[in-house]
Amino acid sequence: MDTETEKTTEEKQSSLGDLPRRSPHIGQEEQEEHYLKDHKSVEKVGKVNLSTPKESESPVGCDVAEVNTKDFSTIQNIQPQNLIGRTVKSPTIDSQEDIALAREAGVPEASRTVSVVNVQIAVPLNVSMDSSNAEPAEVSSVSSASSAAVTAATIGKDACLRLLDGKEYIVVPPEPVWQCPHDIGKLSNQEASFNTDVFKQEGEELHFNWRVLELAVHPTTDTPLLERLKFLCIVSSNLDEYFAKRMFDIKTGDPALYATLSEKIHQLCRIQEECLLEDILPALEECHMHLTRFRDLTRTQQESMCLYYREKVFPLLTPLSLDTTHPFPLLRSHSLYLAVLLQSEEEKKLGRFGQPHFAWLRVPNRVPRFISPNDDPCKFLPIERLILHNLDTVFEGMYIISTHPFRVTRNTSLDLDSIYLDEDEDFLRVVEENILKRQRRAAVRLEVSSDVPDALLTVLKEQLDLDDESVYFVRSPILGLKDAFPLSQLKVFPELRYPKWEFHSHPTLKMMKERNISFFDAMRRSDLLFRFPFHSFDESTLTFLQTAAKDSSVFCIKIVLYRCGDNSPIVAALVEAAQRGVDVSVIIELKASFDEDQNVLYARILQNAGCNVAYGVKGLKTHAKVILVIREENLENGNKKFQSYVNISTGNYNASTARLYTDLSFFTCKADICADVQDLFNVFTGISRKKSYRKLLVSPMFMLDQFLDLIQVEIENARNGKPAQIVAQMNGLTESRITEKLYEASQAGVQIDLIVRGMCRVRPGVKGKSESIRVISILGRFLQHARVFFFMNHGSKPKFFIGSADWRSRNLISRVEVVTPIEDSLLQKKLWKYLRRLRTNEYEGWEMLSDGRYRKALRQDKSHTPKDGVGGDTSQNINMEEESNFISKSLFDRLWLDDTEDDSEHETQSSGGTSREEEWKMKKHKDNREPLQVYKAGCIAVRVNSKGVNQILLITARNRESMLEGGEADAWVLPRGTVLPSETPAEAAIRETLEEAGVGGEIGPLICTTQQRKGRKTIETSWHLLRVDSQASTWDDAVRRRRQWFTFTEAERLLTKAHFREAVQQAKAMFKG
Structure with missing residues (x-):
């Protein structure tokens, strides 16, 4: 490279003549560290040997279905006018149970004895304050532009939320992206469901990205540094798609909305960039992960990199100039380009500093964005920095004034449904042709380094036909942040990532x-x-x-x-x-x-x-x-x-x-x-037009109507005083008719939990309209993607469905979707446990407010430290299963409430050996809530052996499979399980015995009914006689339990639980009689 390319910042600026810089303090020397991006993977480069680490196989997330989490309080409509500036007394933490609870909740030691806390809440802009009722208000200051923090102790029963002592909450975005001009409570159900001022899909998508951004900016769990970087990359990827699919149509169809959205996106990008520059990258540096400059490499490493450039990069570079014989090039969407300002050596020697020459260089996406020297895997050189160092090989005989990276996003979405096809046309060929046309469609966004000269910026804006709102100036060293995703997956820094995920074998x-x-x-x-x-x-x-x-x-x-x-x-x-x-x-x-x-x-x-x-x-x-x-x-x-x-x-x-x-x-x-x-x-x-299906719900033919009918059943049950509940998990809910029906269901008294990861048209907690609706968005290590639907159906025969369809208009009207019922009682039980855990996931769950924004608890102890990027353990998903008033009233929860021992698949032990769920139950059993009645059924499975001796079958408890044969007495139990709402006790006894012991036969009479107390829970078990005539060699619990035949006397000795011994004694007496 020409040595003059290494000139100082001042010399470079002077050579620009009258071209003003947007950031004069950033010169060519600093430009090498002013951008970063990776397109495929991180590559290690030696002198000859090149190797690319494989993408990590460990997933990025935590299965909330498989962990215990703490219960949400019922949060509906926040009314700040009732809370601002008030001092609220909270109970002093003094008992051992309270201390254990506080420790589980993450309350610092110093906060556990505080009994009076000042409550401050940031007022949502769309909440009107009634001066006649409100006390003098004091609006709290918000420490970050990205969120409104709420600190509270215990809030009175008049409020619609309950907070733990000292718990902070964040609300995002700081203001609704779209301000609804209406009082939703005064609108009819139809108006609230169909009015586009109440729900703007474009704004709701930004709300979702704001929540993802918060996972990096204000992690409320122990999120490692590289995982936080990953969340920043996801936001960038989502915004790329958002611009490519949405912004062109919005700009041409609704300029006012476009201006509003552009302002919010600029704000979101500033927060994202601030997090990267001031938090993530400095912390990574302290962890010895360096985004390096070429000049900071050793001589050996520089030689290795230059060899890599000559062999792998230079053949892929195509310089494109801009003059009378070279028109403005076609810039590909989402590709990284370098704009190069040039001057000929003759002009420089003669001192002629006129208009510089412009040239463009596309950074090839066939090579990794970041490369590492083989002898130093902790250094990562962006490929564009390597190109910058070798620009003299591309522009020989030219003086390089400066270079500026930029990136264009085009309107690349394809509306293939609107294309008219003749009967003899090949749809595959038509799709291929339209894919090729993508790169010629209109530009919608320009991302460019913040030091770009005005002359260059003017050329780009004019050639791309973009206005000022469509230009995004980037200070970050990584332009096109989504391309840094492979950095977040590096195996060389396992301590900066989530622990490797271990699959559980079914x-x-x-x-x-x-x-x-x-x-x-x-x-x-x-x-x-x-x-x-x-x-x-x-x-x-x-x-x-x-x-x-x-x-x-x-x-x-x-x-x-x-x-x-x-x-x-x-x-x-x-x-x-x-x-x-x-x-x-x-x-x-x-x-x-x-x-x-x-x-x-x-x-x-x-x-x-x-x-x-x-x-x-x-x-x-x-x-x-x-x-x-x-x-x-x-x-x-x-x-x-x-x-x-x-x-x-x-x-x-x-x-x-x-x-x-x-x-x-x-x-x-x-x-x-x-x-x-x-x-x-x-x-x-074929050309079949099916009119009905036996079991499946299929769209667009019948699914929407069938879902509306299922909701209507719950409405009728609630109006008739019967239990009614709906729990639904999906990716999005935008269908207006579903929304209107859910409002009607809420007004009838149906309890509704909506677990919606993304957009949701429903506004929960609106007085008189949706007070019994709760909307949760769960974001974390894993992307929630399942669609599950539960309808209580009076509790007598609950209905479960899973499938591919969200409650969105496009799924229910414009797509072929399939949803299947789950009728097997055992699988229903598993699905209910799955939904129950989702509903109570405070650590990863965001709760929607009535204005469409979301709030989430912010942990007191920050999870990351500069030294190792992790901080704390990864137990953020452990659940202290507190039940809110809403959940505790559910008949279905009572019917299917299991003992802890029956759910050991998800049990997590604390350091003291007692599960956190058990610790919490010890606390909650001391309250005055109404008792629970749980019904179970079991079998006394008997046979006569070859010697004519009556024998009874015992099995090991699920958590005792490591016991030796005939081991400790409490290792042995009788087959028993919960009676599901859809079956009789005898049916449940047969099912549980087959699942747990693998035996079947002729069901006999009811032997006895036993009762046991566990706190406020009473378990009543019906014991039936089973004359065994078949014994399977494999069964559902074969890998977790052992079974063995004993005489009645041996069984009495081995069973230590009173209710088990009582059942055996009654059966023994029956045989003697």
């Missing part, structure tokens, strides 16, 4: 491995439900499909693919099956946003392999997640039949995202569901 899968049983055999035994990423996608869905692909008895495979990721093992399994002669039909959605090119590629691959490929239903997106496998099997009489096996999932068949997203996957071979899926594939591949 009990059925364990049994399959131990007993050499096929997936199809397991499905014939019972329906299966997997939860990702708690369970492994590879061991379940992928194994199912790979087994089908290799099974000589499989006749056909049918599947819907929406997003399946790069190098998909699902596609590989389908190709293998087709090449083996299996009839494979694939419905692949070519209109999956921003995955169109990937799906076009897969469509070609599958067609070439011999698969039948279709693109769904004309005019609709196919978003369902369904697999159908048909297998020829032998009957006992020697005949053969075709048996169908079905998988219905809430998430995509994507092995990569299954490690990061929480989803549910349901496997069944029940005839009615299989027949429905077969009919659905006939719609996909």
